[in-house]
Structures are given as C-alpha cells and as structure tokens.
Amino acid sequence: MTMGLAIIMEDVEWLKSMLSEEREVRPPSNRKKEQRHLNGNCVKLYDNSQIIAYAETRKVGSHIEISTVLVDPKYRNKGYAKQLIKKALEDIDHDKILCCTKNPAMAGVLDSLGFKITKWPGFWTYFVLSINTIRRLFSMLVRLDFKRIWHQGKGIHKYDQFEIIRN
Numbered sequence: 346m347t348m349g350l351a352i353i354m355e356d357v358e359w360l361k362s363m364l365s366e367e368r369e370v371r372p373p374s375n376r377k378k379e380q381r382h383l384n385g386n387c388v389k390l391y392d393n394s395q396i397i398a399y400a401e402t403r404k405v406g407s408h409i410e411i412s413t414v415l416v417d418p419k420y421r422n423k424g425y426a427k428q429l430i431k432k433a434l435e436d437i438d439h440d441k442i443l444c445c446t447k448n449p450a451m452a453g454v455l456d457s458l459g460f461k462i463t464k465w466p467g468f469w470t471y472f473v474l475s476i477n478t479i480r481r482l483f484s485m486l487v488r489l490d491f492k493r494i495w496h497q498g499k500g501i502h503k504y505d506q507f508e509i510i511r512n
C-alpha cells in the first residue's frame with residue numbers, strides 16, 4: 346500500500362514537472378487534480394517503475410481527443426511517443442479519434458500511424474475544441490502564465506488537426 350502510494354506520488358511529481366517545463370501543453374494543476382488525471386483516462390509508459398511517457402484521452406464533440414502528449418526528454422527520439430499513441434489507439438473504443446498539434450515530431454508520429462489532417466472535424470467537435478481552447482487560455486491567464494500563452498499563441502496558425510476514422 347505504502348509502496349503503491351509512493352509510486353503514484355512519483356508519477357504526480359513527474360507529470361507536474363513535465364507540464365511546468367513543456368509550454369506546448371496545458372499548465373499543471375495541483376497534486377490532487379494531477380493524481381486524478383493519472384488515475385483517469387490516460388495512457389502511460391514505464392521504464393521499470395519510472396513513468397516516462399503520458400497522454401490524456403477525452404471526449405471532444407463526436408471524437409475522442411488524444412492530448413497532453415509528453416515523453417520524458419531523456420527518452421525522446423526513441424519511438425516512445427509512437428508506442429504511446431499506438432497504446433492509446435488500442436485502448437480507445439470509439440470510431441473517431443483526433444489529435445491537434447504543431448509539434449513536427451508529434452505530427453510525424455501521427456502520420457506514421459495513419460492519422461490524416463482534417464480541416465473540418467464536424468460542428469460539435471469544432472465547437473467543443475473552441476470552448477476547450479478558451480478554457481485553457483483562461484486557466485493560463487489565472488496562473489499569469491504569459492510565457493505559455495505567448496508560446497502557444499504565436500504559432501496558433503500552425504496547429505493541425507489529425508484524425509483517424511475507423512469503421
């Protein structure tokens with residue numbers, strides 16, 4: 346029990362520090378919320394008992410969106426993001442899957458797994474994505490996280506929406 350809790354706390358600390366360092370993704374929340382994220386809809390990879398990769402999945406309109414994709418810097422360019430997204434695709438029981446990114450490495454991973462760029466994911470998905478963007482902007486403003494707002498805002502036109510539609 347104590348061991349299990351210790352491992353979970355290590356995961357929470359890892360996730361919080363990754364979210365603080367990586368301005369491409371959402372800002373970190375408090376420990377309790379991050380623990381809930383880690384216990385909820387997400388995929389994780391471990392090296393021995395050390396968490397090395399993480400991504401969240403959530404319903405967005407008529408899609409399941411894969412977001413907040415993070416690979417520990419020590420493990421990058423070794424195929425872990427590809428492995429992680431493959432795992433997410435296996436876990437997700439839904440016909441429409443979406444992932445939005447402007448990161449070239451991430452775009453390469455999605456392309457190699459059969460995702461295609463879409464300009465119009467449908468009204469409901471577009472609507473919920475827009476609401477989520479406003480909520481994220483608000484959460485960054487509340488945290489006075491101007492560096493993150495600048496980082497994400499300056500390349501907003503570069504974001505692509507990658508989609509897989511399964512039968």
Ligand SMILES: CC(C)(COP(=O)(O)OP(=O)(O)OC[C@H]1O[C@@H](n2cnc3c(N)ncnc32)[C@H](O)[C@@H]1OP(=O)(O)O)[C@@H](O)C(=O)NCCC(=O)NCCS
Nearest residue numbers: 369414415416421422423424425426427446448449450453
């Ligand atoms: C994006 C990220 C998840 C990629 O993780 P990763 O484990 O390094 O990815 P992989 O090793 O599985 O694949 C990377 C691929 O992109 C390629 N690549 C790396 N840097 C690249 C670049 N600047 N431009 C184009 N391709 C690039 C690699 O060669 C590799 O392709 P290959 O499999 O054909 O050799 C990781 O860099 C990360 O956590 N970044 C910070 C957070 C972030 O930006 N997340 C994405 C938000 S959606």
